[in-house]
Amino acid sequence: MQKILTVEGLSKSYGAVKALLNLSITVHKGDVFGILGPNGSGKTTTLGIVLGVTNASTGSYSWFEQGNNHELRKKIGALLDKPNFYPHLNGFQNLKLVADIKDVKNPKIKEKLEFAGIAKSANRKFITYSTGMKQRLALASTLLGDPEVLVLDEPTNGLDPEGIADVRQLIQKIANEGITVIMASHLLDEVQKVCTHVAVLKSGNKLFEGNVQSLLTGDQGIEIGSDNLDKLEVVLSDFEGIESMEKKPGCYYIKLKHGYKSSELSAYLITNGVEITHFAHKSSSLEQEFLHLLSENRA
């Protein structure tokens, strides 16, 4: 499969602050690749470097297996941190300017404006736009020249719930057309909903890279409820196959050691006289896995 972006050993320090440490990631064609991490983990720094606006301290990157020439960026649609446009130009004029920079001969600006739902305001100056409209114009701009890959940094930041849903829908619509998407986010939920692959960053270090499914199905837990929680606890703690046990409202959240089946556990509980009111497999949410990853690496 074609590699869209290869990043090798990228580091960036601002004086004594190390924003990024020896990062390597690979994005393949068709991926919806999430870069996930809390604020200050190096997401924007990474995207800034591969888009040519931040100079890396060490390391290299390559787009489309062809290097890092600025001409290659014309095939990328990118929206970093906030929509940056000329305030006194209207939406249409701003996109015309971007099309000129990208060497798009037939930019189909109207079509892109309609796709992003901003066509009605195309003749208003950018300075009069609301946050949501700015974001939509930026999305329309990233689609100019039918890019092979979209790079989005916190694309739903600062939007109202309706705007967030709209933008996520747009991203999925774009991804369904086979366009590769690289997206930075601190919202786990967003990555879980939109992405196929994910790299988790913390303080400039990569903690995990792989597809979202493998992160989700790493290990499953079981939720067990009973009318008599005290008895449940006593019985459970005697079961040798328990890896971890966590009390939740009205139930216990159990993780089993490798080689133990949930059927063995339920049989064990019944023979010990526990009345089970609730017994469910629970795939851990990405959020839990994410927090798990972060806490594991706490030095």
Add this chain to the structure above:
Amino acid sequence: MLKLLRIEFRKQVTSSGFWILVALHAIVISLISMNLNSFLKNANIMINDIPDIDLSLKPVLQFPDVWQNLTYIAGYFKIILALVVITSVSNEFTNATARQNIIDGMSRRQWLYSKIGLAKILALFSTFLVLIIGLLLGFTQGVQVEMPTIFTRLDYVLAYFVELLVYFIYALFLALIIKRTGLSIILLLVYDFILEPILSWSLPDQISGFLPMSTIDNLNTFPFTKYVDIGNQAVISLEQLVWAIGYGVVFGFLSLLIFNKKDL
């Protein structure tokens, strides 16, 4: 280059600030030129070098003198166009559009060339304006005009173009390192009118004449002494011209070096 100019044109065409400053420059130069006689009459009082000489009685507006006198006066108002260069550069940092231009696929070198392109266009515009005003003034002095005299001193117009272009590249350099409109303008004024004069007092004449602002300004020296002292016929010195162009190249290269290193 044409493509870069088109991009730059799109950025400026709807900016009211751009048109206001360009118009202001054109109006100021036109007004002063058209009233140069009365202007000189009043200026006379302030010029100690020229006692008891009524410049309005001298052929200051006849060919070929008009070229030297007009470009000298017009040179004072290049600062208005320098403000266009400064705001166009610093606004790109305030709005983070320079960053976006690079992300969208411009190289940093191209971005800088597009701004130097703007500087060239502004310098050309003002040079043509001065050329037209000079012709108008020269032909309306009521004296017989002999063809060769019109063109003998056009080197002053060329020097005017160099003076403006180098000054604009210097302004571009300042805006690039400071990134903010107000501060850049203040530094431009402070260096031009305070720092360099102080510096030049403490340096020997041979050196102080080659500080950047002096070099640019000395391309065309104060022209009116020639009406008193016939031996004092100013010319455009080739050495001075080479120095000025040299400064333009240096400020251009420094801008490129700094811009390449910058995280946008």
